[in-house]
Amino acid sequence: MGNERRKPHSIPNLLVNLGLFSPSVTALLSHIKIVLIETSHPGNIGAVARAMKNMQMSNLWLVAPKIFPSADATSRASGADDVLSGAVVCSSVQEAISDCQIVMGASARCRTISWPELTPRTCAEKFVSPNSAQKIAILFGRENSGLKNHELDLCQYLLRIPCNSEYSSLNIAAAVQVVCYELFVTAGLQQPIDIGDRGEIPLATAEQMESFYTHLLQTLYDIDFMQGNSSSSIMRRLRRIYNRVQLDTKELDILRGILRMSQGNKRKP
Secondary structure (H helix, E strand, O other): OOOOOOOOOOOHHHHHHOOOOOOHHHHOOOEEEEEEOOOOOOEEEEEEHHHHHOOOOOEEEOOOOOOOOOOHHHHHOOOOOHHHOOEEOOHHHHHHHOOOOOEEEEOOOOOOOOOOOOOHHHHHHOOOOOOOOOEEEEEOOEEEOOOOHHOOOOOOEEEEOOOOOOOOOHHHHHHHHHHHHHHHHHHHHHOOOOOOOOOOOOEOOOOHHHHHHHHHHHHHHHHOOOOOHHHHHHHHHHHHHHHHOEEHHHHHHHHHHHHHHHHHHHHOO
């Protein structure tokens, strides 16, 4: 007995002792989707599922995965089969984010037009709250090329993981693990506070914003504002403005009313 080694704490027990491992954490993180886009290796999907389950997250969406389901994914999930079986497979990013008010893209690329940026920690501090009703999607791109520009255009924020500037390429599962860890720790430090129904107007969803951008582009053509080949650059800057503001549904209705009136006035003789 005297020579018996003391057993080290398991990770789950440590988290219980710290007050981090609890059903309330799962509830706090349930509104956050992890969205993988065109993942080429099914093993990476399994590794992401494992990383998510480690951090009590399960809301996984797969946009046009090359191979899924797959035995490789199940093997790499190492017991996170429930996350894999619950994953939603869809054909487009727009479908995955249609009900989300906040969309952010994980990217190490620099953009010509600057975009609001968050680290995983500042993301967690900003969006993990007992009273948050916003649905959030975090996009992770292809293993070899990341997110495309038109996918980044859908985001209000870029998510950057601080790392070695001389070697900044992270495996997709490692990137998801870092992000989910920060969300998990922040959730564990939160205490639910019942402040009643605040009657707040909900933020516009990604689907509503895309409909607005389509309407805006058409209106700009109708009033002869768009000229030549500058439309994509102008729209990218306009997206940046409106994404930064984070419009609610009432504000969006007002703007669309202005667009309709502008179109009507242009058509009058």
